[in-house]
Amino acid sequence: MSVLVAFVAAVLVGCGTWLLLQRRLSRIIIGVGLLGHAGNMLLMVSGGRRGTAPLIGTGDPAGFSDPLPQALALTAIVITFGITLFLLALGFRSWQLTNDDVVEDDVEDRFIARQQRVDRDIADEILAEAAQAAEEDRR
């Protein structure tokens, strides 16, 4: 690994993070794509040395690049590709439903956050009742 490769991976991660931290699914997908490239970049150099293509009969096996990370990277690329397609489908469905691909906040969480729930909590009910009972008791 060289400093340059680590730096490129770092830039990819930085840009990917920047894209992840907002609401558009299509940007998020691009961000995830950049992160994936960073992972592949690191996998690619993880064998520790550069070499010729690992094909038996094309050269000295000692000069081959490490084939295992290549296989791992290939698997990772394909898996990320598959999941990204699914994410695209989610964006597509979101467009069907809302005409946009914004990732909205969770409604229930927002209700709780705004203390807006109209339905009174069972606990509240019970507590109020108990408080009343205690009050009567005090007379």
Place this chain on the structure above:
Amino acid sequence: MTALIPLPIAIPLLAAAISVIVGRSRQAQRVIGLVALASTTAISIALLIGADRDGILVAQSGGWPAPIGISLVVDRLSGIMLVTSALMLLAVLIFAIGQGGVERQHVAFHPMYLVLASGVAASLTTGDLFNLFVAFEMMLAASYVLITMGGRADQVRSGMTYVVISLVASTFFIVVLALVYTATGTVNFADLAGRIPQLPQGTQVMFAVALLVVFGIKAGLFPLFFWLPDSYPTAPGPVTAIFAGLLTKVGVYAIIRTQTLLFPAEAQLGTLLLVVASLTMAVGVFGAIAQDDMKRILSFHIVSQIGYMIFALGLFTVAGLAAAVFYTFNNIILKTSLLLVTGLVERRGGSSRLSEVGGLVRGAPLLGLMFALPALSLAGLPPFGGFVAKFAVFDAGVQSSEWVVVGVAAFVSLLTLYSMTKIWAGAFWGDPDDRPRQRPDTSDTLGGPALMMASTAAVVVIGVAVMIFARPLYSLSERAAEDLLEPIRYVSAVMGGRP
């Protein structure tokens, strides 16, 4: 016996492939799914017995000796988890078939569910860090489809959160994998266990923390769990049940496995785990108290209880690990049964919101019983299995003199009890007439369709069986814990004669 090891992965996968092809016939899909999961259950039980009797079982895929090929390993911990998950998967499948709903309407339900089963089994048996990534992806990919099955707006919304966060976590997993291979030149667990101790200590701790964080996202540790209570409740009923029961616990399994096997004592994260565990327990249970929807309450409890498991793990003693193992499988059973009951409540009362249902115990006393047993167990009240689990955790904590965490755990346990009584008082007690209700279905005298009731009852009975057979099960957990604290057993079983 070792020939059986790949089958819990392969059989559901084969069934999934066939199930995709025969997509037009729901009947055929059902038969395939049931046969596959039933045989998986039987094989898992055989594997557990084998692993307990003969020690760690290893199969090398492709016949290549470790670390060239991918090793599949069943030790006692894997075996326990395999059996528990297979039982739950089977029960929930029967429940789903009884419910109709998404199972009946959607071609893809059965294949996805079977892939999920296969992915879970693969995660639990693999002895390879990269294969663990692939297994997680199988499991997660299937879960993405299942959680959005139906394509409703709220599902798409929560699905986006769930998928994006899981995907980010997976990407970080890749980065960590790349770095692990960079530093050690291997991805095989047993091989790593020999190589990681040679690294400088800072690097060891770095990897320990990085893996903890990566799996912590899947397991739902504080502060990485926020996606969980938002997304699980939107899935179709049976899917929520199996997610709640299994998925996070597979993350916990991965944490237990990697933290005990890969890292030597001086790189273990005892204190960090204890702090994280306390926060997870507390924040989870506070979240549960703030909720109104049964599904959401129970989802927050998932988080809270993960804290107990991590607490027990963080002690790194035999008692602690035994408690962690016992707590984990018991919790899988409890969570599954509670969410299945929630599904029935939803059907019976027309909603799973406590403000919209009530008085169910009068019309459906059996439902009340099926909720009460696991709920009391979850709250750790004796003499249920949950009590034994909680007691084991406390006992181990006291042994290690971790007073503060034991105190937090006790307090959280009380709040869990409060939360369960809140559900009980809200859904099962009270007057249903003064609550807005929707589409209540009170046609069944039992409390729900027979097949749904039967499968739920079966899971509840399994939970009760944990109580009755607590002694052999705890002994088993203890033996599993001893294995975990002696990683050399695992290493020599996988590597054979090799160094």
Place this chain on the structure above:
Amino acid sequence: MLLFILLTHLAIGVAILGSGDRLGRRAFAVAALAPALTVGWAITQASGVIGSSSGGSGMSDGVPVSFSWMWVEQLGLQLDLRLDGFGLVMVSLVSGIGLMVCIYAMGYFSYPKPGTARLAGLMTLFAGAMLGVVLSDHLLALFVFWELTSITSYLLIGNDDRNPRARAAALQAILITGAGGLVMLVGLIIIGQSAGTYLISELLLNPPTDGVIAAGVICVLVGAFTKSAQAPFGSWLPGAMVAPTPISAYLHSATMVKAGVYLVARLAPILATTGQWRVLVLSVGAVTMVIGGLRAMRQYDLKLLLAYGTISQLGFLMLMFGTGEYKIAQAAVVLILAHGAFKAALFMVVGIVDHEVGTRDIRELHGFGSSWRPTVVVGILAAASMAGLPPLLGFVGKEKALDTYITYGDFTGSGVVLGVIVVGSMLTFAYSARFVLGLLGHFGVADKPNRSAEAHAPSAMFLGPAAVLTVLTVLLGLAPRLVDPLVAAATTALDPTASPSTVKLWAGFNAALGLSVLVIGVGLLLVWKRAPVARLQRRFSDAISWIPSAERGFLVALRSVTDGSKRLTAVVQSGSLPIYLLIIISVVAIAPLIPALSAWSDLPPLVDVPLHVPLAALVIAASLGASIVKRRISAALMLGAVGYAMAGFFIVQGAPDLALTQLVIETLATVLFVLVLRFLPTRWADRSPAVARPIRLTVSVAAAVSVFVLALVAAGSRDSVSEANISVEMIARSAPEAKGNNIVNVILVDFRGLDTLGEITVLVVSGVGAVALARAGRRRLMLGSDAADEVADYEWSEHEPVPSAAPVAGEMDQ
């Protein structure tokens, strides 16, 4: 047989619960079988357990009956049951009174409502659990039964579940006793671990002396205090009075609330000299006894009067048992028997009044007709026993208590405690008198309807159980020798070193008798001057009203927990994906960075291949571009450019397979991306940025720095591992054994074929999932069935259209 008794309770209870409401009030007849059986069995065991010796001659030679069953012995969880002398006392209380209550309940529930049978079933289960508490020799088994009594009590209090007050009281009871139970569990674990055993009988022989045990003692006592409604945890008991009277009589006066006292009695001989035991037990007991008495004196509801009286009496029992002196404990045994008998009888009388008149408010009682005379007599006798008047059992107990305290109370503060007991007894006399006067109609208010005079007198069966208990009180008071052997055996069981004395009605002229006279005298004065006393009390309670009461404290605590939970959840659970990602990425970036910095080593070469430089420039430029551009399509193309540059890297690195895959995938991904993006608006605007830009930037930079450092640290650590990469062996084995020359492909399909299998599974899944989602809007097309309706499983969003439906996706056509 011990286990059989418990299982019988379980079986009968479950059977009654299972039968639903079919049995009606006859359920109590079935329920009575269990205590009847237990009483019968206890009688057969009595001679053996008590032994032959009588009180005066010292040690009892009774042999306990025991049973042991391993549950999880590695954890020390096991079921050890043991019936000894004290156990016998408790069993006779639990099952004797249980039997009476069952018979009484048949009269009480003469017009059963739905759910009555459930009460009977739960009561039987409770009785079983309570028997378990008093029969357990093992602390953890005791705890198990202890919690079971809490659960059944919860269900019994809340049985009238449509009544919000019943639900509230049930919640309060289970939370307070549950909290105490948890603390107690921790305490038990501490004691058990430091003593090496959980068996009470073994602890008695070898009391632990470890340092941490002081903490365990405090924890255990908290549990005992909550269960026995001691100050400041007593608030749940008055609330629990919403339960039907038979339940209150049984659980909340005669049995369950005595569990805490029971535990203190068992542990006092072992732990009384340990840590803060005596200070805690005696001060809490004293405060409880006085406050309970004072509050009882102010009640108008007969049942609440008795409830506060119970609290006061429990405090009294704590003062007796908590000393750990067997002489005093012997008096306490008499007292616990007496209390069980008279308090149950009093509750039953109140229940009769409530049932026949329809009120328990003494202001609405105006005296009863002559047909009520037996009931009133029973009530007066029982109250007299409570007040400690001779020649009743209550007097015998109290007299002995005072006597033993005077004679044997030789520990610090015993004088103060004696004073408290005297004052408490005066109050007891006062509220007992209030009960009697109330029953006789002295508090009747003229403007309230007089219903009591013409109310129906209770049937013989209804009154019978109370009468029996009262007869016992009189009988045993006159002839205390009858209980003498039992009391002696119980005392010996509590403390093997004890040599119990005889229980007498008339112990001669001594200091205790003088105190008794004083108590009765002052008590009479309090009754005679009750109006000024009440005024004084009101003024006093107004003056101290700023001190938060226990109820208030409980409510405030609970409310602050729920409010705090909401507030905390509102903050941490924002529901917003960008914020979740922000937190997750921050943790992911920073957590491993900290240990990594300590492993920082020398930098590797800046550049190892010159060709990397232009490729790196391209990647960096394209990825920065992708993050900045405003058009979706441009961003997608930028991502494609990064992908192609990556392929270039792969080629340079010697990975043609990877490069090929990358090229094709990048092309396809771009095509598909564009296919989807064509529907979406071309530009994006951050309508409401979830994360402020500076924070976004900081976290992005942090993540980048973290990856940079981690990568270099990992690379720098490679040299410290001696073994070669595992791929070396793969290269060697690829051609000869796997018959393939392309090693990457061999790894994919052979060495690591399992990965590939998983990978194609993921592809299948995402393909199926993507189609399913993309077509979710037109399920009909895909499934060939009209599926739209039930897929969504009762979710609100799929109900019929609501009038003001928001705008639909029409704009997209423009």
Place this chain on the structure above:
Amino acid sequence: MKRLLVVDTSVRVVFHSILVLSLYFLFAGHNQPGGGFVGGLTAGAAISFRYVAGGVAEVRRAFPLRPWTIMGGGLLIGVLTAILPILSGNALLEHAAWEADIAILGTVKATSALPFDIGVYLVVLGLILMMFEAFGDDEAIDEAVGASVRGDALEADSVVSDLFELEQIRELQLRRSRRDQL
């Protein structure tokens, strides 16, 4: 859609040559760069040409088999190659190899890794086909969108199109509960 004969023909020619290339990648993969993934993806690229030429109908004409079946079949082949060795007492995914000397071709090696690679190929191919079914079926998409405009198929979902307005949802829920009470 209007179609140009030239485009049509050239696309078909290109399509078939790319398909052949993809098969070459598949079969040569064990010894040279290529393999099931690359092969399948290349075939996918070929499909995209057909799609450009004639939309999803053209894609369906090129591959009359349902994508479901192709994917399921591919996975089935893959799993079977993994499981079958177990039945004969070997390890999961253990491959057998045969070598034969044939006069003209020289030494031909065949391993059971090939069917596994074929499975991979089919899955990838099926995936690409499915993607075009999912995102490329313009007619069906228009129909679905039309339906949502008309308010039948998608009516319930489009109600929540403005999720951002919490108050609206709140109001909706209240109105619904009121309606249910009636």
